[in-house]
Amino acid sequence: MKFAILINSAPFSHQASDTAYQFCQAALNKGHLIHRVFFYHDAVYIGSSLMCPPQDEPNITVHWQNLAKQHGFDLAICIAAALRRGVLNEQEAKRYGKSSANLAAEFKIVGLGQLVEACLTADRLMVFGG
């Protein structure tokens, strides 16, 4: 079965991104596919390469990068949510005259169309939020 994942809430303040990660691991272990993980609202912070959690705590950004690389699925970040919160790739940093970009490797800044496409392509949409 093909899953699309939508994460709506911030890392550290909410459990949603951890639950979503563990759900994806369990689904992949069972031979299911993850089509795309879409980070929306405060979840876009997960795509910042500048987060430095203590070394004895899980680094959720690195966890997602590794899982996506290993299984070949998209890590998609909503552009409108990301720009507001200062999560920028090179192109957007240049467009808005910012001194640097901070989007983590493997993550892509995309439009909401990618969420719609994921919903249409996947058998199930899993929403982790709030």
Next chain:
Amino acid sequence: MSILHTVNKSPFVNNSLASCLRLAAQGDGILLIEDGVYGGLNHTGFTPELEQALANFTLYVLQPDLAARGIVNQAHPKVQQIDYAGFVDLTVFYTNVQAWF
């Protein structure tokens, strides 16, 4: 066509579980995750509503979230405890998944 409802908030904090129970259809499954697991406990102020819900729906609780909160032993005996692999199986078994938060 039955739905799996996921609820991630405690019924002592907001109304998402109460709303879910009001709108779910007979035969649906309700999975309590994250702080939602507090809704699946025995001997709390919410237990009467929980027992009423058990007549119409199948209730599940994510065991790792109970364990993280140290309340595995307080779970209601009629609420089925599942792990993440069981969570995945439920999303396949039910035809849709609806998240409440």
